[in-house]
Amino acid sequence: MAIAYPHFIGSENASMDTGFPSLSLPTPLSPPVILTQDELKKIAAYKAVEFVESGMVLGLGTGSTAKHAVDRIGELLRQGTLKNIVGIPTSKKTHEQAVSLGIPLSDLNEHPVVDLAIDGADEVDPDLNLVKGRGGSLLREKMVEGACKKFVVIVDESKLVNYLGGSGLAMPVEIIPFCWKFTAKRLQDLFEDAGCSAELRIENGEPFVTDNGNYIVNLFFKRDIGDLKAASDAILRIAGVVEHGMFLDMATTVIVAGELGITVKNKH
Numbered sequence: 463m464a465i466a467y468p469h470f471i472g473s474e475n476a477s478m479d480t481g482f483p484s485l486s487l488p489t490p491l492s493p494p495v496i497l498t499q500d501e502l503k504k505i506a507a508y509k510a511v512e513f514v515e516s517g518m519v520l521g522l523g524t525g526s527t528a529k530h531a532v533d534r535i536g537e538l539l540r541q542g543t544l545k546n547i548v549g550i551p552t553s554k555k556t557h558e559q560a561v562s563l564g565i566p567l568s569d570l571n572e573h574p575v576v577d578l579a580i581d582g583a584d585e586v587d588p589d590l591n592l593v594k595g596r597g598g599s600l601l602r603e604k605m606v607e608g609a610c611k612k613f614v615v616i617v618d619e620s621k622l623v624n625y626l627g628g629s630g631l632a633m634p635v636e637i638i639p640f641c642w643k644f645t646a647k648r649l650q651d652l653f654e655d656a657g658c659s660a661e662l663r664i665e666n667g668e669p670f671v672t673d674n675g676n677y678i679v680n681l682f683f684k685r686d687i688g689d690l691k692a693a694s695d696a697i698l699r700i701a702g703v704v705e706h707g708m709f710l711d712m713a714t715t716v717i718v719a720g721e722l723g724i725t726v727k728n729k730h
């Protein structure tokens with residue numbers, strides 16, 4: 463997909479004390495050019511990496527957007543612009559990428575407090591709640607991003623929704639494989655009022671298996687599920703559920719790259 467690019471870098475709620483530098487609005491850039499969706503992801507990722515400082519413990523996200531951020535961190539380390547970074551990867555895939563880039567790695571056992579995590583998302587609602595995990599990495603992401611002081615989310619504008627589930631695409635739930643149909647049915651029944659259908663994620667004709675050896679059930683909603691906290695609690699009460707892909711009240715900043723430029727949204 464190609465879209466017209468950015469005439470400015472804008473900021474919403476820039477006066478909020480996020481600990482990040484605020485951006486001025488608007489800042490003229492070069493004349494409009496056409497950028498692909500992947501180029502927009504890269505722009506959001508590079509903007510997020512500006513928040514990285516030497517000596518930080520960094521949560522390294524997973525997915526096509528986060529990949530650009532990890533590449534950029536590796537590049538800045540190689541150049542010597544960044545020093546003494548410790549990365550905590552959120553998936554085996556990101557672990558491999560980080561190793562190939564020479565980024566020093568650790569884990570939450572050794573570094574239980576993470577300074578900053580940068581990751582993509584599948585959906586972002588107006589309160590900066592997220593759906594994540596369409597790449598299957600939601601559990602490790604939630605553990606790492608739940609341990610960080612700052613969580614910067616990077617998306618292109620196609621990820622913005624009015625309410626979670628509003629894209630009509632999957633809201634993933636990680637479950638244990640044992641009697642998965644039973645667990646999937648319980649999840650579907652839980653959201654009957656929202657017209658929910660629950661489908662096991664299949665890849666290459668087989669159930670998709672997460673880095674943790676579990677399955678993913680994708681939930682699709684016809685209507686808004688309403689109270690997200692109540693929905694989260696109800697899902698987690700089902701035996702067999704490991705974690706779900708709603709990341710509520712976790713993002714501190716969302717960087718959106720879109721047709722009109724970059725917008726930085728900070729949590730109230």
Ligand SMILES: O=C[C@H](O)[C@H](O)[C@H](O)COP(=O)(O)O
Nearest residue numbers: 525526527582595597598599
């Ligand atoms: O499990 C995958 C992660 O939650 C990703 O961060 C999310 O799916 C967004 O991925 P992408 O940047 O490829 O759209």
